[in-house]
Amino acid sequence: MPPRRAFLLSLAASLGPAGPARAQSWPRRVTDLLGREVTIPAEPRAVLLGEGFQLLNMALVHPDPVSLLAGIGGDLQQVDPQSHAAFRRAFPALARVPRLTAGVGQPLPAEAALALRPDLVILSAWQAASEETRRLLEHFGTLGTPVIFVDTFQDPLANTPRTIRLLGVALGREAQAEAFARFHEARVESIRARVAAAGVGPKVLFTAFPGRWDCCWAAGEGGGGEFLAALGARNVAAGLLAGQRGGTLGLEQVLMLEPEVYIGTGLYRPGDSGGLQLGTGAPAEVAAASLARVLRAPELAGLPAVRAGRAHGLWNFFAGTAINVVALEAVARWVRPDLFGDLDPAATLAEINRRFAALPFEGTYWVSQGAPQ
Template identity: 50%
Template sequence: MSRLLLCRRSLVRVLAFLAIAFSPLVALAQAQWPMTVTDAVGRQVTIPAPPKAVLLGTGFNLVALSLIHPDPVSLLAGWSGDMKADNPEIYESYLRKFPKLADVPLIDDGSGPGLSFETILTLKADLAVLANWQADTEAGRRAMEYLESTGVPVIVVDFNNEVLKNTPDNMRLLGKVFEREEQAEDFARFYEERLARIRERVAGSSEPGPKVLMEAFPAPDRCCWAYGAGGLGEFIAITGSRNIAEGALPRPGGMMNAEAVMAENPDVYIATSSPGGKYSGFSIGPGVTAEEAETTLTESVDKPVMASIAAVRNGRVHGLWNFFNAVPLNIVAAEAFASWLRPDLFPDVDPAATLAEINRRFAAVPFEGSYWISLKK
């Protein structure tokens, strides 16, 4: 009996020690909630408890969550159908991994102008995540006011405006809100290390990069909606190259007529589009083969204005998935630009290897398909 009593006393001491040792950690975890964060547009938002029923204002933000959470669909109370409408191949890949995605209610029709208040009323959400471009619209502002009036906090994230600066910080924001800080920090550092490599090499070169035209969704009957300095246009500037639309068009971009393009005579041409060529004859992105991307890009530059510029004559024609401007995978796009525009500075940069590492280390659902392409000379 005395030996049994001794064992019990020892066990009590061990348990007491563990309780003392871990009590600060428990207190720290409890102290995080309610949590106040600063979102992408500088708003102070207080979230009362760990979110478990989230509304996504754009379906593309499921990609961001999937880079830090093993089952992002388990967090959703509702989401937008825009990713499903614009890039059904990505939706299908998530659906195969997470069949419950099919049961998540849609809070809009996928067109993106606003949210259905009637649908939101039926959902017991504890957080909404909107994109910056939604927060900038009248419909978005009304949705934010409505959600907050019903006790649902709203945070805004930004993966398409000043992306080089904003992407790592927005991943850290999501990591904090969803208690995945370690995973978010790993991805943010992964992003920043590759970005620093590009900046440092360009800064060390005295040679300027080429003149570039980047056209969104090329069509045979018009020329040309060109990216300006914003969004994916930032990846031209970071390589030390000159975007021929910068200064001539608003920051997001706009229409540039054929005469202006021919007068600038760009050295490099980059087209952006989506799978199946929904808005253009050019097809590229998730679920697209390299052969399809190359064939449709070849057809897209087969028009008089393109045949006349140096980029096409010299075989410096490239294509890119347009929706890199909506997801934190855009570091892959930055590396593609570096290898296309400054091959002398970046012979060892391999965006395919970077995407493979993202798939291996971070992605809950692997990203497969042809996201960038170069025409053979």
């Protein structure tokens, strides 16, 4: 999917090798995902969350993440209102948490952020490059307020365990964070080991929001491209895009690529007939009908992947959340069924819900061609 800021507008940390999680005393010194050493003086009670989607990740390590919030970015509520509504039902206090931005891609307003007097600020790595963030860091630095950067979007498979471990130490939840990090690492490493012993995989086209965006925004090295690389698949859009992480292909290019597998992403919006309907709260029959409808588009209907019944849909916001390993397993089954026919992403998600998630992920998050409607 496109770089996070532009994309959304259009719609341990280095904590050392994994080992037994040990509770640390305060203050704590951590290294964040940008390599910054940060001291957290006391257990946080007022967290400013610069990206709303990180609430989904906090909920994997803390049983009541909303109780810690002093403020939150507005992206989750704007672009995935179903997930936001689910959190509000489970944690009604979320309705009283100040929202610092009206939508996505907006810089955090310094005056409003400072007025909340947070004792910890959590930002996403994609937010680091802006001038507004640089000034915000200066202001919080003057006050002695710790700021850490996390990442489950720019390099998801590598940085998700590091981010979860960082959150665990920062929030005083080391044991649960370590358990999830190991859970994630074990599954990714098992997949990589099988791929290393196999040959090259099939040609795959991975696009964002078919049926909602004009044809066709394709993944490069990012936005699903990481999954294809990890699986040894051939990303047919690689080398054809203006941006490294992804970009637009013309209709003629798409038809000439002849992918053997097609994957598109989508988002559930009740009552909306556009695009793939996938995500929190999405009924299975609605998801299946949306895929069938999308695949009738001229740019997709004639693809070899579609004719062969190898077209699939995936919740767009697996990109940016720590449960991305579920998406990796689903894509692995689709792309290389000979290697990964035994994987069960539904069971993996169920285990995440049972062992880790303060709010279970409930809905239809992926769908395949021919699913019952």
